[in-house]
Amino acid sequence: MNKFLVLVFLIIVFSCNKAQKEETKSEDLIMVKQSEMAALMLSMYGVNQANKSLILKGEKPKHFPNQFFNIHTANLTEPSDRNEAFKAYSDFYLKNLQALYNTTDIDSLITKHNNVINSCITCHKTTCVGPIPKIKKLLIQ
Numbered sequence: 001m002n003k004f005l006v007l008v009f010l011i012i013v014f015s016c017n018k019a020q021k022e023e024t025k026s027e028d029l030i031m032v033k034q035s036e037m038a039a040l041m042l043s044m045y046g047v048n049q050a051n052k053s054l055i056l057k058g059e060k061p062k063h064f065p066n067q068f069f070n071i072h073t074a075n076l077t078e079p080s081d082r083n084e085a086f087k088a089y090s091d092f093y094l095k096n097l098q099a100l101y102n103t104t105d106i107d108s109l110i111t112k113h114n115n116v117i118n119s120c121i122t123c124h125k126t127t128c129v130g131p132i133p134k135i136k137k138l139l140i141q
């Protein structure tokens with residue numbers, strides 16, 4: 001497969017407004033600009049992936065990623081997604097993340113990490129189902 005096809009494939013697999021985007025031509029797909037929120041989500045994904053490896057080694061994640069508070073302000077691909085429920089899910093996610101970083105109980109790290117990931121999934125079920133299988137890989141079984 002050439003690089004162009006791989007890119008189109010990745011955009012279709014990982015983007016949220018799947019049905020809508022599939023109707024557009026592939027040339028348009030390449031032009032789709034990544035929203036601030038999509039970029040923030042990818043960095044949230046990266047940090048949680050790093051946390052998972054740390055926790056599996058029995059270590060506690062250290063510096064709370066304050067930039068994740070931008071979930072309340074980052075521009076969305078679908079601005080109408082930001083309703084009351086979205087704000088509540090954002091707070092729920094940040095609260096679980098703080099509980100993980102603030103804990104002194106090493107034995108609870110796995111549970112607290114999984115609470116964070118489940119709060120990602122809870123919001124995604126209502127706004128953006130595409131990445132859920134990828135997010136589930138962050139859970140510690």
Ligand code: HEC
Binds near residue numbers: 081086087090116
């Ligand atoms: C409050 C709701 C909410 C929470 C909580 C949330 N997400 Fe998202 N996520 C979204 C929305 C909405 C989008 C689509 C963003 C856009 O396109 O503007 C998205 C997009 C994504 C994407 C796709 C980015 C791309 O390539 O376009 C990934 C991956 C992702 N989220 C992972 C996560 C992870 C991991 C967490 C938890 C650490 C998380 N999300 C928490 C709502 C949420």
